[in-house]
Amino acid sequence: MDQKFWDERYLETEQIWSNNPNPVLLEHASTLTPGRALDLGCGEGADARWLAGRGWQVTAVDISPVAIDRARALGDEPAITWQQADVVVAAPTPRAFDLVSLQYFTILKTPGDEGVRGIIDAVAVGGTLLSVFHEIPDNPPEHWHDLNPHDFYQPHDIGTLLGDDWRIDIDQTQSRTTAPPEGSHHTHDTVLLAVRLS
Numbered sequence: 365m366d367q368k369f370w371d372e373r374y375l376e377t378e379q380i381w382s383n384n385p386n387p388v389l390l391e392h393a394s395t396l397t398p399g400r401a402l403d404l405g406c407g408e409g410a411d412a413r414w415l416a417g418r419g420w421q422v423t424a425v426d427i428s429p430v431a432i433d434r435a436r437a438l439g440d441e442p443a444i445t446w447q448q449a450d451v452v453v454a455a456p457t458p459r460a461f462d463l464v465s466l467q468y469f470t471i472l473k474t475p476g477d478e479g480v481r482g483i484i485d486a487v488a489v490g491g492t493l494l495s496v497f498h499e500i501p502d503n504p505p506e507h508w509h510d511l512n513p514h515d516f517y518q519p520h521d522i523g524t525l526l527g528d529d530w531r532i533d534i535d536q537t538q539s540r541t542t543a544p545p546e547g548s549h550h551t552h553d554t555v556l557l558a559v560r561l562s
Contacts, residue, residue, distance in 0.1 A: 493530075
């Protein structure tokens with residue numbers, strides 16, 4: 365799932381996503397004091413625009429320049445910095461964000477976990493890490509882009525990498541509150557919500 369993969373995916377249709385912010389983000393970010401947010405895998409920008417509308421200064425990042433161009437076209441916003449980047453390769457600024465949001469953001473597992481550790485390190489002291497992904501069945505469908513979804517970090521996997529300087533508030537599987545994406549059968553999400561204490 366590199367830049368080429370996502371560029372081609374976005375070019376298949378004029379709009380991939382619903383243009384509505386993700387419900388788990390709404391549920392948990394609504395209670396946070398606005399600050400600096402990092403929206404990873406921002407896609408067409410619905411989450412970033414929602415955060416900006418609530419007073420956050422948002423850095424919205426996607427590996428696909430097609431996605432970034434589309435997000436700007438759907439509604440640019442002075443509080444949002446749109447950025448094309450592969451954050452697994454080039455880590456975000458350390459300890460810089462009060463919220464790091466990974467909504468269905470795919471990160472391939474690697475030896476030493478360097479890429480995902482760089483993302484974790486972007487959370488400031490007192491900041492929140494929110495990771496959400498589809499629950500992966502024991503026997504995933506064979507047509508899953510010729511990839512094994514178990515080769516990607518799940519929110520719980522990320523939670524196991526957090527040290528004693530973190531408080532994990534949520535690490536669970538829960539029912540979706542909205543319909544699954546068209547063509548999929550995802551009925552549950554896995555959610556990690558953690559706060560950096562020091």
